[in-house]
Amino acid sequence: MTTRAAEPALVPRHDTALPARIAASAATTEGAWLRTEDFTGWLEGRRRAHRFEVGRIPFAELDGWFFEERTGNLVHRSGRFFSIEGLRVTAGDGEHEPAQWHQPIIDQPEVGILGILVKEFDGVLHLLMQAKMEPGNPNLLQLSPTVQATRSNYTKVHQGADVKYVEYFVRPDGGRVLADVLQSEHGSWFLHKSNRNMIVEAVGDVPVHEDFCWLTLGQIAELLHRDNLVNMDSRTVLACAPFPDDADAGLHSDTDLLSWITAERSRHAVRADRVPLAGLPGWRQGEKTITHEDGRYFDVVAVRVQAGSREVSGWTQPLIEPVGLGVTAFLTRDIGGVLHVLVHARVEGGFLDTIELGPTVQYTPGNYADVADDDRPPFLDLVLNADPARIRYEAVHSEEGGRFLNAESRYLLVEADEDQAPLDPPTGYFWATSAQLTMLVRHGHYVNVQGRTLLACLNAMRAYTR
Secondary structure, three states: OOOOOOOOOOOOOOOOOHHHHHHHHHOOOOOOOOOHHHHHHHHHHHHHHOOEEEEEEOHHHOOOEEEOOOOOOEEEOOOOOOEEEEEEEEEEOOOOOOEEEEEEEEEOOOOEEEEEEEEEEOOEEEEEEEEEEOOOOOOOEEEEOOEEEOHHHHOOOOOOOOOOOOHHHHOHHHEEEEEEEEEEOOOOOEOOOEEEEEEEEEOOOOOOOOOEEEEOHHHHHHHOOOOOOEOHHHHHHHHOOOOOOOOOOOOOOHHHHHHHHHHHHHHOEEEEEEEOOOOOOOEEEOOOOEEEOOOOOEEEEEEEEEEOOOOOOEEEEEEEEEOOOEEEEEEEEEEOOEEEEEEEEEEOOOOOOOEEEEOOEEEOHHHHOOOOHHHOOOOHHHHHOOOHHHEEEEEEEEOOOOOEOOOEEEEEEEEOOOOOOOOOOOOOEEEEEHHHHHHHOOOOOOEOHHHHHHHHHHHHHHHHOO
């Protein structure tokens, strides 16, 4: 007699309860572990508990780093971590003469983990966040994900201490995965860099280290309104949280949005070629900096770091330091009772796939100080001169402090009207809902890191004003 194999059990394709759990956490502004009003004191306590110090040094004082004789590339003797190389980018859209430029770029091929561990307390999801020092942060200590580590970090190439809680993300069978997606890093400064953005729900008890705290999404939403507090890695993971879809309609269908993205990727031709850092056209190398001949864009610098709370307590490394404060903004409109944002198909030399959706405005104004009005980026002056009554969100956030020094942008959500931002926008721009962006960030390389920050801020604004 032949025994018939049991049919495998099927599971639902979607967790229909999860968006409501996310919404409930976003609506909870007082947590079970730490009161929001006590957070500043807790963070200052962690700042006082450790010694943090960052100082600029000449390239010659970098320990373990050297300029390759053949290429002039700045590399680590282990062959790991990252390198600073030269890049030549040629970009065209089929209508205009292709643009070409040269720049230094960070090459870090390994995929890191940005992970937030979550757990219910009193029936509400809380997120385990870390007070983490990064050498490039303006105030050094910011609120980071539970785990923020490169592969070199969590495999201990640096011979340092273990990365706390990493086991939940490299072996997520100890928890339940709520979100897991490869997302791009800054395409203007990284070459083809991706990190694994994860949200994992813990099973069982989770011991809490002194540099970590449990917060609800509602509490983090409030903290996102404070300058230089919630770091970039937290913001990108938060953007991947499956917030509920408050509107099932928009100016354009999801299919139309995806078709427009495909058309934009098809019409842009981008070629990025590695070239030696030595003798890079338009760039000059000194004892302490690699800088553009016009004094614009960014510099490459070197620092010495002391950090009592890190896996390694002291090291040296190169960093990229932008020249000037950036301005990053979504223009918004209420269309048929649904909030829409104006996205831009951005070309950046380090992207894997020609374009990603970015904010309406993502520029450093100082780079355009002497540019004629007709040649200035679209919508930049509209944002710079926005009526304060139209600014729906504003905060200064720093970019990734592990690779960038004092990289700050003024992030804004600015309400526009038909005269300022028409429903039929210029080529390269498209009106999308926040729900459509939330749909896209379930997949990699659709929304750039600045767009993901603004999506997290947009969700925070909505949660904070409920």
